[in-house]
């Protein structure tokens with residue numbers, strides 16, 4: 194006899210699984226969320242909180258991000274947990290003429306896609322952020338770029354879902370998924386079996402393990418990011434900041450060297466700086482390294498020299514759920530009826546959380562979504578998923 198039953202079982206209690214449980218519950222759909230450790234114990238508890246539009250590829254990726262931003266900007270009205278959403282704008286700082294050429298192209302494409310973004314000259318940049326190094330020749334600026342507290346948002350979604358009737362079970366590992374014919378019939382945990390006809394795989398960097406339970410290959414792998422946290426100081430940098438070298442790489446592949454000195458800097462509400470992040474393929478290893486931390490610290494000091502005299506209070510690493518084309522895997526998997534993917538958000542999972550939750554809940558309740566999910570389907574990686 195089954196331990197429990199639910200219309201939908203969501204596997205994974207990170208930002209994506211909790212957002213899905215939240216939006217499903219808003220639609221009054223009966224949902225159980227299973228998390229093997231605690232809520233936000235995975236990537237969503239070891240990351241930055243940039244809700245930055247400028248780092249998204251123009252096209253469907255940016256469209257999703259802008260819709261998600263609109264939802265997140267109103268989310269505090271619905272959640273009890275303070276989620277620290279702040280729209281302070283964002284800068285992508287430019288150090289070379291080569292980067293400037295690539296970034297001009299980038300601004301043009303982003304503006305055509307409807308993003309409010311402009312190229313600042315040296316004077317405008319330093320007026321907006323006076324503590325930045327004088328060697329920065331220019332920057333792109335979008336007033337839409339924002340930040341949020343990722344752990345608070347994940348907990349907020351989980352609490353909101355629970356209040357609306359979702360059951361959230363932590364310390365519960367899914368060990369197998371049962372199928373009758375081609376239709377999902379149950380998930381197995383150590384506590385027993387849960388009968389369901391719909392399973393959402395929101396397990397981030399572990400998504401391929403869940404896929405293997407069903408004989409489905411899911412090309413998601415962990416990409417480590419190491420982060421530094423400084424002591425708190427009074428306001429020194431208002432907008433979120435990223436460097437152009439990894440953004441420009443999206444538009445100019447010659448600039449695309451692995452981890453090529455890309456850095457982000459964000460001063461939180463408390464005054465601490467979050468400095469990130471490396472991009473490394475080292476399996477599931479979540480340790481920090483002297484080399485990695487030195488790399489991001491020295492790049493950050495080049496850009497914001499006042500950081501040089503600050504104490505570091507903490508360093509940690511998280512794992513981004515990487516996919517080969519940088520886009521998440523969302524939607525139904527045709528090979529198994531009732532199996533839905535919602536993973537592989539790489540470095541964008543916090544920013545894309547709300548729209549992912551909304552679209553997956555639409556898919557479950559109506560069988561279709563407001564925004565077409567074709568570009569995100571798993572079958573883009575293989576012909577063997579039908």
Ligand SMILES: Cc1cc2nc3c(=O)[nH]c(=O)nc-3n(C[C@H](O)[C@H](O)[C@H](O)COP(=O)(O)OP(=O)(O)OC[C@H]3O[C@@H](n4cnc5c(N)ncnc54)[C@H](O)[C@@H]3O)c2cc1C
Pocket residue numbers: 204205206207208209210227228229230231232233234235236237238239240241242243244365366367368395396397398399416417418419420469470510511512513514535536537538539540541542543544545
């Ligand atoms: C250094 C760094 C900086 C980042 N900065 C940003 C940023 O500024 N903005 C942004 O938008 N994104 C950022 N990201 C990306 C973001 O953190 C991720 O995209 C996001 O957290 C992924 O969420 P998730 O819910 O898919 O995965 P997770 O948070 O990892 O959740 C998946 C959960 O599934 C659970 N699980 C796995 N297997 C099972 C099982 N068998 N049974 C039950 N539960 C299971 C895990 O325990 C885990 O809690 C950053 C990431 C890193 C590493």
